[in-house]
Amino acid sequence: MVGAMPVNLIPKFCNGTMDSHNGTEDSEIQVHIGSRVKCNDDFGTVKYIGEVHGYKGIWYGVEWDDPARGKHDGSVDDVQYFKASKPGAGSFIRPNKISPLKTCAEAIRKYYGDREVSHKHSYTNKTNFLNIFLNFIWIQLSQYDEVTRKIVDVNITNFDRLLEVCVHDQNISKAGEVASLCPNVRSLDVSRNLFCNWREVIQLSAQLPDLRELDVNKNRMAIDMPEETLAQLSINFANLEKLNISVCDYEWADILALSHLWPKLNEMIAAYNRIKTIIPPTVTLRTLTVLKLDGNPLASWYEVMNLGTMKNLKVLSLNDCQITEIRFNDNPDDKVDLFEKLEVLFLNRNRINDVSIVIGTFLIGVAM
Template identity: 25%
Template sequence: MTAQHHAGQRLSLKGQLLSVRYVGPVDGKSGEWLGVEWDDSTRGKHDGVHEGNKYFGCRSKSPSCASFLRSQQPWDKHRTFLEALREKYVSQTSAADQEAIYFSTKQAEEVGFDKFARRQAELRGIHVLVLDRMRIRHRANDPDVDAIGSVCKEITELDIGGNFFETLGEVYDLCRRLPKLRSLTLDGNRFSVEDMLQIRKGSSTSIRTLSLSNVLLDWGAELVPLLQHHFSGVQTLAATNNEWSVASDAGGLPPGLKTLDLSNNDYTALADLSSVACSSVETLVLKNCTIATIVNTASTNLRPVFRSVQELDVRHNKVAVWNFFDQLPASFPSIKHLRTTGNPLYSNLRSHDGKALAAEDGYMLTIARLPSLETLNYSKITDKDRLNADTYYLGLIAAEISAASTDVGAADVRERHPRFGALCEKYGEPTITRKTIRADGEIDPDSLAARLVRVMFSSGTLVWTEELPKSLSIYALLGNVSKKLGVLPLRLRLVLETDERDPVSSGPAAYEGPDWWCSDSDDEDAESQDTLRAKEAQGQNLWAMREVEMRAGTRALGTYVEGADARVRVEARG
């Protein structure tokens, strides 16, 4: 290993950041090579394994994050912290060196420019420094390093993401020189924490806001111990895009941590975050993960309970079924604010019978499943919103129960909608028109369905169907039909078409009784057309379907119809 390059070294080549993971020979190639892991995980050609030989490991899980490079490269030049600070914030030209400014022929008087330049050089009035991707390499023995404290004594927020920090000690040495620092962003740095225990515990407890996105530290072995040992005072933590799939079994998070952003990680279930469930986090952001369920059925993890979480953001995940939101109150008993847009569930909403639902329906069905919710997707839920959502959801459940043909099916519907009981207590149980099927296959006579009749009306080419109570009078039935057709009731005639047949004589021969059925006949249902034509030619009796006129009166529809279905032809009176 050469003195110029070493494992863990941070470099930049043509603006592309990388970490040296290996220095040495490569089989089949001459000379010394650098095995590097690119920050851009799509830039490489392998993951440290080349032609079957593993030369080094990478932090990224990407199969294309690594490459081999020759050490003689036009590496981008690094800067010290103060050099980067002066380059970005301090003007190198004094006011006296500025070219004179003229308005027409009169020279403008530049008042206060020198004073402003001096203030800027001292960073007076500046509290936030953004020095990301400035190729900063910090060492405790850098020239003028002691000047950092006096120049940056008022700095409260510092962003040094995407730089050349290689160890936690380098980060600590820089931050300890900023006495008022409260917010620190280290995104995109790939520093090692192996020297963690060599640094005094609690050295950075003044930091309240910390960002460790895309640092690719291990959650349990590196990140959580780092927080416990050095950043125990943090209240807001952003740790996105770290390729984590599990955040569990790692001990406690800082007791004062209230806001946690774990977006763009690889979680598939909320149970993957069991260590977060045991924390005091109140706002949990999980955008752009692959979360689809509360508990992954393929694993043995138990259902977590996030007792302190009041605000949850699961936008742009993989939630595709309502069961996720049905289980949410049990896992988040204190939830008040929820954001859910961008999940596949809302892109293809359907009712139980396959009818398409609008986006507004999805909004209401989400609210109805979460009784403690106060805002959804940043919109405040009013009392009217809650009433509309609850009653709409209750009606859909009732319709689904009505469609169930057995008691077992109805019980299954109730089980799939755990809010049904509470909604019934609050608003009263809805009317359910379920056709209960008994063991013998018949409809239960005590059910509401047994007191209804399904009537198919026909008027010319117009055909429609209605489900009506058998107790409905013919007066009322005529009124319904006349309203449908826009015709006065007295101008209509209702004819019930039955399935019974009456004999019709086509000649002088007298009726001799019904034809007897014979078991030897090839046709068990009816005589052949040839036989009927022969009988008609001989003047014998034929059969016609019986029709009954339903005359206007108080007589009930059920006295005309025996079964559950009927056909009624609507005619105009002559």
């Protein structure tokens, strides 16, 4: 992409001394320390690759997102191979037990290509039926099979017509070559996949210059670049307006660091992360009008007040955040210069006993 920062300047995170290969028919993707993997319906992060004393062959030491899936903390027979961050969240599995990894390009070709092929089979079956039913006609209808095949082949290669792409839960860990496949995509859903850091997501966006909406929820991606580098890479998200970054196991500080990537963001969904405290954004998120933080353990309204300096914020969603009260200051008659443009506030399923206090607080406490 002209003007984009070369993605080879992005520091790598997933690197280990022992690599194991997990290939697909189109590419060979390495699994290494830090890689995200999936076994059945369980997601985890590879913490160790190598031999385990007393057991033959190579093993992956995995820390599972759900600790209930694990068996130990990374040790076997008093030997510590890795250290799980949560008690009992670790276990060892064989390399052939994990789901095959894919590139985003592979997933797009397979999913959208298969849809076209299914249309072809449906049409072909109908043609065969007509050929039998009308066998007294001299013209062989089977000739239409060839016509259909050509039409379908053209459709399969016309990925450049795709504007919205959803490859949710497809075991994607790499970007692949999407620029030559579907360069006109405006909305991309790669949620619940296996990206281990932001490098591959940046590579994806760098190949999609008109990307407006991005959904990366349920990906646990490490942040391994300084804010200065992230700011330089923001050119790869120059047109991004809406982002779903929910269920990524982030704190607010993580999101603030990443926000240097998104200079024109209008809407951000960061629900069900680990946000407990909030630092006022001063340099980034200036264009944000909609912010959804549902399901984060904020509890204290004083943390929420740190969002009040966002000059363009119009919609704030704080459902299921364990908030018990709303208070701007000790004197309810004093107005505060916060939430200047806020129009909509969602507070469903919190612990506020008196809703009238909420209404009164906003009528009196906020400068409008």
